[in-house]
Amino acid sequence: MKDTFKHKGMRQQLVTVLVTKGIKNEKVLRAIAKIPRHLFMDSSFLDHAYQDKAFPIAADQTISQPYTVAFQTELLQVKKDDKVLEIGTGSGYQTAVLCELGAKVFSIERQQELFKKTSKFLPQLGYRAKKLIFGDGYKGLKEEAPFDSIIVTAGAPFVPKPLLSQLKIGGRLVIPVGEDVQIMTLFIRNGAKEFEQHEFGEFRFVPLLEDKN
Numbered sequence: 441m442k443d444t445f446k447h448k449g450m451r452q453q454l455v456t457v458l459v460t461k462g463i464k465n466e467k468v469l470r471a472i473a474k475i476p477r478h479l480f481m482d483s484s485f486l487d488h489a490y491q492d493k494a495f496p497i498a499a500d501q502t503i504s505q506p507y508t509v510a511f512q513t514e515l516l517q518v519k520k521d522d523k524v525l526e527i528g529t530g531s532g533y534q535t536a537v538l539c540e541l542g543a544k545v546f547s548i549e550r551q552q553e554l555f556k557k558t559s560k561f562l563p564q565l566g567y568r569a570k571k572l573i574f575g576d577g578y579k580g581l582k583e584e585a586p587f588d589s590i591i592v593t594a595g596a597p598f599v600p601k602p603l604l605s606q607l608k609i610g611g612r613l614v615i616p617v618g619e620d621v622q623i624m625t626l627f628i629r630n631g632a633k634e635f636e637q638h639e640f641g642e643f644r645f646v647p648l649l650e651d652k653n
């Protein structure tokens with residue numbers, strides 16, 4: 441595992457690209473400047489790691505585009521020690537961003553192959569999520585609820601009810617909703633049964649699938 445000055449330079453350029461695209465949160469930008477994204481990818485794509493693009497990882501899944509990671513993370517407004525639930529661990533890149541922000545991260549992945557690979561890889565890089573779970577994110581994680589925020593990193597055909605009910609009052613759910621194309625949607629829980637909803641345009645994700653595999 442190598443992280444060179446060349447990689448650091450390329451990351452800095454990526455950060456500049458994200459700033460031009462409208463990302464403002466300094467802590468999010470700092471996390472992206474720090475995390476060696478090339479190490480989260482298959483070797484055949486290493487040269488492309490610092491382009492603002494999604495790329496294939498194992499099990500037919502993708503590592504999200506850096507802009508998408510930054511955009512979703514910005515919407516979460518993570519504070520240090522926040523309890524954050526992530527649905528779709530995948531490569532673990534988004535998990536690492538949340539760890540850099542000081543969150544206590546719980547992350548669920550439904551593909552066993554990815555779950556195993558990422559469970560081994562993240563600690564090697566020094567990123568310790570509170571818990572990585574092999575399971576079905578549609579159900580959330582009742583035993584650890586409520587969460588300050590929840591982030592879904594796969595396209596959800598509908599908003600799973602458990603995710604809304606596992607938010608703290610004042611908590612935020614960021615979820616791309618739709619079938620072929622998804623609308624990035626933010627829910628803020630204002631009361632036991634009151635949710636504020638905001639929409640942020642179109643994104644494309646691999647689908648949120650039911651059950652684990």
Ligand code: SAH
Pocket residue numbers: 501502503504527528529530531532533534535548549550551554575576577578593594646647648649650651
């Ligand atoms: N956050 C990841 C994005 C991976 S792509 C990263 O930074 O690399 C989305 C991931 O969601 C895939 O790994 C996919 O297997 C997973 N996924 C799909 N449906 C799921 C579900 N119901 N529960 C948990 N994970 C799911």
